Amino acid sequence: MAVDPSDVHDRLPCANSVDALLRHLVSGALTEHESACPYCREQAEELRPLVTAVRQSDEQRVTAPTGLVSDVMRVVRAERRxxxxxxxxxxxxxxxxxxxxxxxxxxxxxxxxxxxxxxxxxxxxxxxxxxxxxxxxxxxxxxxxxxxxxxxxxxxxxxxxxxxxxxxxxxxxxxxxxxxxxxxxx
Known part of the structure; x- marks a missing residue:
């Protein structure tokens, strides 16, 4: 199997890809699993500032939500990889x-x-x-x-x-x- 670059990232404990979850959050089309899964819901909450920023960029000039940088840096620092x-x-x-x-x-x-x-x-x-x-x-x-x-x-x-x-x-x-x-x- 060829390893797609998107497959390199960790998956959630439910085996759902964080990249797929992010795409679904941005499009507003969560799967049934993502809507019900506690791991996906928790990750979705962490991604909320990023999703908000992406959605705003579609509507207007991008202005980062308050705390976006600190939220992103918290996730980056927590990542051990x-x-x-x-x-x-x-x-x-x-x-x-x-x-x-x-x-x-x-x-x-x-x-x-x-x-x-x-x-x-x-x-x-x-x-x-x-x-x-x-x-x-x-x-x-x-x-x-x-x-x-x-x-x-x-x-x-x-x-x-x-x-x-x-x-x-x-x-x-x-x-x-x-x-x-x-x-x-x-």
Whole structure:
């Protein structure tokens, strides 16, 4: 699967993309899920100043709402991703680092091949013993959770060990939702 730049960003615990939620908020066409989901509603409230500014720009000259800069900076400071990197081992002088967000995107994409499992938030921690992966997943109702998560865990472990060359200490998957989506795959 090709990784679209918009897929690099974290997803909400419900696995909904923040980018998709923002597009729907601006257009005024929230999905049924986004209207009911507590995670989407909470994120929508944080995005409210940005949505207001975008809507105003369509109507008139843009004037930032009071507090927009501080609201945006609060979100930026709270985001842990940009500064966190994983150090890859390699021969020779110098070093290679990869951002945690890039590893998380790779892990989410790798699990796309596992039927009935969708990865949401994904955190990677590099310890002296190796990598610890923590991820929130949704599992389709028609999939046995132990088997589905075992395959997802194995797929994630293989990606980190084989493609990044790092030992995996542990892969913790938190099943945050079980869904019946009609086709049973997503």
């Amino acid at each position: 940009p500064g966190r990197t994983i150090v890859l081992d390699g021969p020779g002088p110098g070093g290679t680092e990869i951002r945690e967000s890039a590893v998380a995107a790779l892990l989410r994409a790798s699990v796309d091949t596992v039927p009935g499992v969708v990865v949401g938030r994904c955190r990677i921690e590099q310890t002296a013993r190796g990598v610890v992966i923590r991820a929130a997943v949704r599992v389709a109702l028609d999939r046995p959770i132990p088997e589905a998560t075992a395959v997802a865990r194995s797929t994630m472990r293989a990606l980190v060990e084989e493609r990044l060359g790092l030992p995996v200490v542990r892969v913790d998957l938190d099943v945050v939702d079980v869904r019946d989506n009609g086709d049973g795959n997503r």
